[in-house]
Amino acid sequence: MARSVIIATGSYLPARVVTNDVLAEKVDTSDAWIRERTGIITRHLAAENETTSDMALAAARRALTAAGLDAQAIDGIVVATSTPDTTMPSVASKLQSALGSRGGPALDVVAACTGFVAALSVAHGWLETGLARNVLVIGAESMSRIIDWNDRTTCILFGDGAGAVILARKEDESRRGILALQLESDGALGTILGTSGGVSTTQTAGFLFMEGQEVFRHGVEKMSSVTRAAVAKAGLALSDVTWVVAHQANARMIIAIARQLKLPPERFIVTLDRHANTSAASIPLALDAAARDGRIAPGDILALPALGAGLTWGCCVICW
Numbered sequence: 001m002a003r004s005v006i007i008a009t010g011s012y013l014p015a016r017v018v019t020n021d022v023l024a025e026k027v028d029t030s031d032a033w034i035r036e037r038t039g040i041i042t043r044h045l046a047a048e049n050e051t052t053s054d055m056a057l058a059a060a061r062r063a064l065t066a067a068g069l070d071a072q073a074i075d076g077i078v079v080a081t082s083t084p085d086t087t088m089p090s091v092a093s094k095l096q097s098a099l100g101s102r103g104g105p106a107l108d109v110v111a112a113c114t115g116f117v118a119a120l121s122v123a124h125g126w127l128e129t130g131l132a133r134n135v136l137v138i139g140a141e142s143m144s145r146i147i148d149w150n151d152r153t154t155c156i157l158f159g160d161g162a163g164a165v166i167l168a169r170k171e172d173e174s175r176r177g178i179l180a181l182q183l184e185s186d187g188a189l190g191t192i193l194g195t196s197g198g199v200s201t202t203q204t205a206g207f208l209f210m211e212g213q214e215v216f217r218h219g220v221e222k223m224s225s226v227t228r229a230a231v232a233k234a235g236l237a238l239s240d241v242t243w244v245v246a247h248q249a250n251a252r253m254i255i256a257i258a259r260q261l262k263l264p265p266e267r268f269i270v271t272l273d274r275h276a277n278t279s280a281a282s283i284p285l286a287l288d289a290a291a292r293d294g295r296i297a298p299g300d301i302l303a304l305p306a307l308g309a310g311l312t313w314g315c316c317v318i319c320w
């Protein structure tokens with residue numbers, strides 16, 4: 001039976017680390033408030049000339065090295081991002097050129113913080129239909145470019161970075177691979193999280209705005225319900241889940257989801273203390289960290305829930 005298996009992970013974080021105290025010099029906030037209300041301690045921010053595709057390329061190279069694969073073996077690239085280098089071509093196309101791989105599909109997926117789960121669904125479809133055999137699936141974001149650095153309610157929350165996985169078609173008897181995917185959305189909730197501009201309106205990217213409490217409420221409710229739905233679709237019980245690698249938005253949100261799902265918070269991978277919210281990059285960054293430090297082991301069941309602008313939300317269940 002053909003399965004879509006994550007055979008390697010990689011990630012990249014910009015060198016520049018910014019503490020809460022540095023932000024407190026610019027806006028009316030404090031290290032204590034940020035830690036208590038969000039769990040964030042530091043974030044990485046891209047250098048002035050560093051682009052989303054630069055970060056995606058570094059993460060992709062690390063995943064290729066981990067897989068022991070040459071870039072020529074990649075026959076599909078899907079990048080989840082809301083902060084591309086240019087409106088066109090896509091980050092995926094730039095990445096294909098930089099890697100020197102040829103042929104096969106290359107495109108970006110825009111689903112904000114749900115982007116990586118949506119990108120997995122695209123890649124899974126390519127593998128199932130025989131369109132590709134080894135797909136680079138990447139979440140990469142330059143959130144610092146769409147932040148209003150004078151707005152204390154949003155500027156403290158976000159960071160930059162990229163995470164990559166190689167999703168490969170495998171035909172073996174093992175259970176490993178994608179077991180279930182669930183994607184949902186409600187465009188009527190588009191007003192509570194978004195940017196103030198765009199190509200066809202202001203000809204600028206605009207700045208990120210968010211009704212924090214509302215997004216928090218929907219995030220807890222919808223990431224919990226979509227995890228339940230995806231785990232049930234996989235024919236599993238929540239107690240079978242070894243690790244929840246949720247979108248990293250707020251530590252209090254992760255604890256609230258754990259409570260809703262009646263799972264111990266220790267089963268949630270947390271990287272937002274060091275990475276902050278990197279939107280579509282947050283899940284693959286967390287996956288790479290936990291896979292490399294040995295927490296995630298073969299046979300583990302993973303649930304990857306996310307929620308972002310749209311509103312969009314989804315969850316992928318994987319046997320590692």
Ligand code: UT7
Pocket residue numbers: 028029030033034037038113152153156211212213215216219249250253277279307308309
């Ligand atoms: O990735 C997409 C998904 N995004 C999310 O999931 C984010 C979800 N939302 C959140 O994480 C939280 O709502 C925030 C962290 C954004 C805000 O936390 P909160 O506990 O909901 O705070 P709040 O908005 O209710 O604000 C409480 C107070 C307000 O002051 P008053 O009106 O009570 O006097 C804010 O003005 O905290 C104030 N405040 C701040 N104070 C110090 C807001 N931001 C800051 C700040 N520093 N940075």
